[in-house]
Amino acid sequence: MTNPAADVKNADVVFITGSNTTEAHPVIGAYVKQAVNRGTKLIVADPIRIPLAEIADVYLQIKPGTSLALSNGMLNVIFAEGLEDKEYIGKNTAGAEALRELVAEYTPERTAEICGVKADDIARAARMYASAGAASILYCMGITQHVNGVNNVYGLSNLALSTGNLGKPGSGVNPLRGQNNVQGACDMGALPDVYTGYQQVGSPDAQKKFEDAWGAKLSGEKGMPSTVALPAVLEDKVKMLYVVGENPAVSDADNQHAIKAFKKAFLVVQDIFLTETAELADVVLPAACFAEKDGTFTNSERCVQRVRKAVPPKGMADWEIFVKLMNLMGFRCHYDEPEDIFNEMAALTPSYAGITYSRIEENNGLNWPCPANGHPGTPILHVGAPIKGKGEFKAVEWVPSQEAQMEGFPVLLTTSRLQHQYHTRTMTGKTRAIEEHCPGSFVQINPKDAESWSIEDGETVRVSSPRGSVEARAIVTDGLKEGTASMPFHWADSANVLTNAEDLDPVSKIPGLKLAGVKIEKL
Amino acid sequence: MINIFLNGSELAVKEGSTVLEACKGAGVSIPTFCYDERLKAEGSCRICVVEVEGAPKLMPSCSTLVAPGMRVLTHSPKVVKLRKKLLELMLSNHEISCLQCEKAGNCLLQDYAYEYEVDTEKTKGRKKIAEYASSNKFFSLDQSKCILCGRCARTCSQLQANDVWAMAGRGFETEVSTPFGIDMEEAGCVHCGNCVSVCPVGALKPNTRHKFRAWETRKVRSTCAYCGVGCQIDLLVKDDKVVGVEPAGGKSNNGLLCVKGKFAFDFINHKDRLTEPLIRGEDGRLRPASWDEALGLVAGKTKEIRAEFGADAIMGLSSARVTNEENYLFMKYMRAAVGTNNVDHCARL
Ligand code: SF4
Ligand code: SF4
Ligand code: SF4
Numbered sequence: 029m030t031n032p033a034a035d036v037k038n039a040d041v042v043f044i045t046g047s048n049t050t051e052a053h054p055v056i057g058a059y060v061k062q063a064v065n066r067g068t069k070l071i072v073a074d075p076i077r078i079p080l081a082e083i084a085d086v087y088l089q090i091k092p093g094t095s096l097a098l099s100n101g102m103l104n105v106i107f108a109e110g111l112e113d114k115e116y117i118g119k120n121t122a123g124a125e126a127l128r129e130l131v132a133e134y135t136p137e138r139t140a141e142i143c144g145v146k147a148d149d150i151a152r153a154a155r156m157y158a159s160a161g162a163a164s165i166l167y168c169m170g171i172t173q174h175v176n177g178v179n180n181v182y183g184l185s186n187l188a189l190s191t192g193n194l195g196k197p198g199s200g201v202n203p204l205r206g207q208n209n210v211q212g213a214c215d216m217g218a219l220p221d222v223y224t225g226y227q228q229v230g231s232p233d234a235q236k237k238f239e240d241a242w243g244a245k246l247s248g249e250k251g252m253p254s255t256v257a258l259p260a261v262l263e264d265k266v267k268m269l270y271v272v273g274e275n276p277a278v279s280d281a282d283n284q285h286a287i288k289a290f291k292k293a294f295l296v297v298q299d300i301f302l303t304e305t306a307e308l309a310d311v312v313l314p315a316a317c318f319a320e321k322d323g324t325f326t327n328s329e330r331c332v333q334r335v336r337k338a339v340p341p342k343g344m345a346d347w348e349i350f351v352k353l354m355n356l357m358g359f360r361c362h363y364d365e366p367e368d369i370f371n372e373m374a375a376l377t378p379s380y381a382g383i384t385y386s387r388i389e390e391n392n393g394l395n396w397p398c399p400a401n402g403h404p405g406t407p408i409l410h411v412g413a414p415i416k417g418k419g420e421f422k423a424v425e426w427v428p429s430q431e432a433q434m435e436g437f438p439v440l441l442t443t444s445r446l447q448h449q450y451h452t453r454t455m456t457g458k459t460r461a462i463e464e465h466c467p468g469s470f471v472q473i474n475p476k477d478a479e480s481w482s483i484e485d486g487e488t489v490r491v492s493s494p495r496g497s498v499e500a501r502a503i504v505t506d507g508l509k510e511g512t513a514s515m516p517f518h519w520a521d522s523a524n525v526l527t528n529a530e531d532l533d534p535v536s537k538i539p540g541l542k543l544a545g546v547k548i549e550k551l
Numbered sequence: 552m553i554n555i556f557l558n559g560s561e562l563a564v565k566e567g568s569t570v571l572e573a574c575k576g577a578g579v580s581i582p583t584f585c586y587d588e589r590l591k592a593e594g595s596c597r598i599c600v601v602e603v604e605g606a607p608k609l610m611p612s613c614s615t616l617v618a619p620g621m622r623v624l625t626h627s628p629k630v631v632k633l634r635k636k637l638l639e640l641m642l643s644n645h646e647i648s649c650l651q652c653e654k655a656g657n658c659l660l661q662d663y664a665y666e667y668e669v670d671t672e673k674t675k676g677r678k679k680i681a682e683y684a685s686s687n688k689f690f691s692l693d694q695s696k697c698i699l700c701g702r703c704a705r706t707c708s709q710l711q712a713n714d715v716w717a718m719a720g721r722g723f724e725t726e727v728s729t730p731f732g733i734d735m736e737e738a739g740c741v742h743c744g745n746c747v748s749v750c751p752v753g754a755l756k757p758n759t760r761h762k763f764r765a766w767e768t769r770k771v772r773s774t775c776a777y778c779g780v781g782c783q784i785d786l787l788v789k790d791d792k793v794v795g796v797e798p799a800g801g802k803s804n805n806g807l808l809c810v811k812g813k814f815a816f817d818f819i820n821h822k823d824r825l826t827e828p829l830i831r832g833e834d835g836r837l838r839p840a841s842w843d844e845a846l847g848l849v850a851g852k853t854k855e856i857r858a859e860f861g862a863d864a865i866m867g868l869s870s871a872r873v874t875n876e877e878n879y880l881f882m883k884y885m886r887a888a889v890g891t892n893n894v895d896h897c898a899r900l
Contacts, residue, residue: 033780033803054743054809055780061712205779207871209878213896216878218869220895224879229892244887247862251885251892257866266866266893267856270849272881273870274897294856296849301823302837310852311845312837314825315873317818318776319786319793323874325774327781331802335874338771338786339793342824344842346870346877350884352842356850359888369876393783393802407802447741448810450777456811458818461688461758465742 030200030409031164032329032395037063038198041160043153045073045095045184046170046542050080051447053204053328056166069160071153073098074170075442076472076514077507086153089509090143092442092543095171097426098150099183101139103131105154106190112158116192120413123421127186130423142426144509158191162198169206170442173541175429177533182422189419195410205328207451208318212326215380215396216373220251225377241376244359253537255529261289270296272346273315277305278452279517282495282529282539298346301454314343321345323366324388329407331393332383429543431528437493437545439477440512443523453518469522471500471515473548478504483550491515493526493546502548513548517541555621570612570623571599579625582634582663584700584751586613589806590709596700598637598663602627609633631667638669643676644723646695654753656765660698661752677723685716685728687735689742689814690757694726697754703727703746710807715740727754744813748798748806757814761794763787772799775812776872780804782812793819853889862890869896 033056036042042060050057057080064070064083072081073088073095081087090098106112107128117124136147143150157163165188171180185201193199205211217223227234229250239246252260258280260266269290280286290308297309306312318325320341326332347366354361363369367385374380382398382405394405409415432440448466450456457463471491473483483489485504490497491513498521508514517523527544552563557577564573569592574581584596594611601612604622609630612623624630642664649655664671681695704716704727715738719728729738747755770785783801786793793816798808818824828845829837840848856864867885869878878896885894 034805050741053778053780054741055782055804055807058711058743058807062710065712207897208774208776208779208781209874210779210871210896212875213869213871213873213878216869216875217882218878218894218896220892223882223886238886242883242887245890246886247890247892249863249892251863251894252866254866254868254895254897257868257893257895260866265864267860267864268852269866269868270885271868272877273872274868276868276897279897294852300818300825301821302825302829306825307837309829309837310831311849312825312829313845313849314827317824318872318874319771319773319816319819321874323876325776325781326875327774327803328779329781329803331781332875333774333781333783333801335773335776336771338773338788339791339819342826346873347880349846350877350880352846353850354880354884354888356846357853357884357888359884366874366876369880373875373879392800395802448815450811450815455776455818456815458821458823459815460817462810462815464688 029202029204029329030194031197031202032331032407034059035197035200035408036060036164036166037066039063039068039160039162039164040198041069041071041156041163042166043071043073043157043163044080044166046172046180047166047168047204048074048076048078048445049166049168049204050078052168052206052445054447056204060166069156071156073153075440075509075512076444086149086156088143088145088149088153090145091509092440092512093174093429093432094143094426095174095180096176096183096424097134097139097142099180099187100131100134100426101136101143101150102154102157103127103186103190104134104139105136105151106158107131109155111155112190113192117190120419121189121421122418123423124190126423127421130425157187162196163191163193164198164200164202165193166202166204168204170542172203172536173538174543175531175533175540176427177538178535179424182424185419186421189421194414194419195408195412197408200408203328208327209325211328211330212324215326215377220253223376224373225379238376255532255537255539258286258289261293266293268294268296270298271305272298275299275303275305275452275454277303277308278524280524280529282527283524284496285529298349299454300343303452303454313349315349316341316343316345321347321366323347324370326396330395332380332388332396333393334385334388429540430531431540431543431545434494434545437547438511439546439548441491441493441523441526441544441546442512442514442542443517443527444514446516446518449516449518451518469500469516469519470503471513471548472503472505472508473513474508474510475504475506476510477548478502481548481550483548488551490549490551491526491546492549493544495528496525498522498525499551513546553617553619555617555619555623557623558625564617566617568617570601570603570610570615570617573617574612574625581612581625582659582666583613584659584698585702587702587706587749590702590705593701593705596637596698598634600630600633601625602630634663635667635669638664638667639673641698642669642671644679645698646678646681647671652696652753653756653762653764658753659751684732685735687740687742688758689810690744690747690755692727692755693753696752697727698752699725699727700751702749702751703755706749707746711741711743711745713739713741716746742810742814743808744810745798745807748808748813757795759795761789761792763789763794768794770797775808777811777815782808784808784812857890863893865889865891866893869894871896
C-alpha cells in the first residue's frame, strides 16, 4: 500500500475494485464504512455485489476480467473532459500522450459494452474519482489474480497518476495483501529474482554484497517462480520441493494438477498441521506457530511489527529448523535468537536499515522505507514526487480472457473469500463456532440462470471446467449477474479444482484464479 | 496551552482537551464506564463527574472542555458521594455473582465498587434476570450483568460501522438488544467481537471453553496471524496456553479486530498439531521419526539431488505465514547453502 490503512478515512472518494474489503480485510472494510458515514463518496467495481456495493455512490457490476477496460474507459472520460491534473502530469509523470491516444478508443459506450455496465455510470465514476481533493484506490486479488493482472494494476496506477492521487493523505494505489506476512516474504527476498529489499539477482553489485556478507558463492541465474516449478516437476526438471507453511494442494490453481507434481517430487513439507499438502510429503517437519516464537511480520501498509513467544512450541521454530539444515548442508552458521537474524538482514537491506526490535517497540511499529536509525519510517509513499522521479503511464490494451470464450463452458466463475474462514482453513477450521457458521462450500448463481437450469436455492449442483468438476450447494442470489457465478476457494474440493494454472500473467506469473469458464448443471 | 487548577495544583493543558484528558495526562485517575477515546463522548454514565468551581452541577469530565483558570476537584466529598450513589444504583439490579463471573478481576464495576467502598447489602433491589436472547455462536450477552453504558452499541455503530445494538425499553426494562430482538446475523452482526472487547463488565463475553480469571493470565503483545491488515493483539496466556485474544492499539487497527483475530485462536493448542517429524516409510505411509533422522534425510536428499541434477533441480517455497526472520533465513538457505535462486512463496495465490 502506498498509504496506511486508516488513511482511507481521509479520502474524499474511495474507489474499491477487486476487493471484497469487508470480508477479506474486515478492519479496513470498517474504516471504509466509517468514512462513508462521514460523507466520503464510494465507487465499487466488482462482478460480485459485495456488501460495500450496497452503500456505494456508484456501483459498477463489471463482468469478470474487464477491469482494465473499465480503467481505460474512466481515463477516456477524464481526458475528454479535461479532468486530469495537468500540473501533476507535467511535473511528475512520463508517457501521458501514448495513454491519452490509447484510451481515446475506450469511449464510455464501448467500455460499457465490454464491461456490461451503463456508460453513464462509467462517466459518473470517472468524474467522481477525478474531481476529488484526495481519492484512494483499494484493490486486491480481483485485480491481480488474472492472466492480465499486471496490466490491471497499470490501469489503476494510470488513474492515480493522471489525477495526482499519490503522495498525499487520503490518496494512493493500495493493494491489500492477503496473507499476514506476504509483504514481508517479498521484502525478505523469498522470490526467485530478488534478494532482500528487491535487490536484483543478476546485478553483480548485489550478488557481491550478499556473497561477502554470507561468505558463500551465489548463483547469478534468476530462479524459477512456483507456478513454473510445479510443471517443471512433471517435466523432470525439478526433483525436490521444500514447502514451508503453505497448502498449495488446495490453494493452487488447478490443484489436481499441482497434486501430481507433489506426488512426483521428493517433497518436504514444514507446517503446523498435517495439511492436504503435507499428506503427500516424503518428510514432514512440525513447525511452531506465530504464538510460539519471536520475530516480525510486515503488514500491508509496510509496517514492521513484532510477534512474541507466548507459549512453548509444539514443533520447532522454523528459523531453528533452517539453522540446523544449513549446518547439515555444511554451511556453518549460528544465531542466538531471531533478533540476530533481523539485524543481519537489516544491515543488508536499505529499506529496513533503520529498524531494530527496540525501535519497533518505541514507535508501535515502523513503516519501511526506514533507511537510518532515527528515521521515523514512511507511512505514505511518493510524497512530493514519485519515488522513481517520474511516474510512468503504461498504455495497455484490454484483451478478452480465453476463459470467457470457451465452447461448452459459458459461465464466468470468479473465486471468493469469507471473512470467517481463512485461506485453506488449516487454522480457522479448528475453531468450532467458525466451522458451524461456515460449514462448507457453495456456488452463487443468478436467479434467472437458476431458473433456466431448473436449479433451486440450496440444491447441490455440479460445477465443471476443463480442469475438473466439483459438487456444491447452490445459493441463488441477485448479487451476481446472469452468466456469472462465484465460489469460495477455502475448501479442498471447491473452486481451485476448476481454475486454470497454465495461462499465467506474462510478468507476474500469476494464474487467472479469478476467472474460470465453467458450466453448472443439475445433478 | 492554558492553565487550570487540578485539585489545587496549577497545570498547563492543551486547549480544546477535555477535563478527563487533562486528568489522565496528570496521572489523576477518574472512573469511567461509557468513555472510550475512539468514540464521541456521551457523558451518559456520569461516573466520571467532577466538581468545577462556579458550575451549578457536577460535570461529566469526559465531555467538559477545559477553560483558562478552571478549578477542578476530582475527589471532593460531593463527587465521591455521587459516584457511590451511582454505583449503588447500578449494583441494585445487578446479579452480583463475582465468585462465578469470568470477568472478575477485569471488571470496572467490581473495581470501582471496591475503590468507593460500596456496601452491597444496601443494594439489594429487584435484579435483572440472566437472559441471553441477543447472543450467537461466538459470544453471549447476559442481561443480568449489563450496566447500560452503551459502549457496545456505540462501538458497533461508530467504529465497526454496523448498527446491530440498540437500547430498547424504558426504566428498569431498558436493555441492550438487536432492533426488535431479531437474530444478530439478521441485524448485520459479523462477529467481529469489538463490542465484546469494550464491555467493561461481564455482560458481553466470548463463548469460550477455557476457564480463566484475569489474574491467572499474562498478556503477550503480538500481531494477528491471518490477513495483511496486521492488527495488534494481546494474547491472554494461562498455564502455557492461549485462552483468549484482546485487541490492542496498533497503527493499522486502532483497537479493532475481526472474527478471525478475536475468536479463531483454537488452532494454537489444537490436538491435531504436529509435534514430531514424519517420514514416508517403505509401506508408503508416514511414520514418526526423530529430528535427527528427518533433518538428516532432508539434507542427504538435497545433496544427492544436487550432485546428480544440479542445485536448480531443487525448489524452495517459503511462506507468507512465517516471520521475516524465517523468510530471510530460508532464502539464505536456498541461495547460500543449497546454491540455487529457486525460492518463491505464495504471494501470487
Ligand atoms: S460483534 Fe461486531 S458487528 Fe456484531 S454486534 Fe458486536 S461490534 Fe457489532
Ligand atoms: S453489554 Fe456491556 S458494553 Fe453493552 S451496555 Fe451493557 S455493560 Fe455496556
Ligand atoms: S484481526 Fe482480522 S482484520 Fe485484523 S489482521 Fe487479523 S484477520 Fe486481519
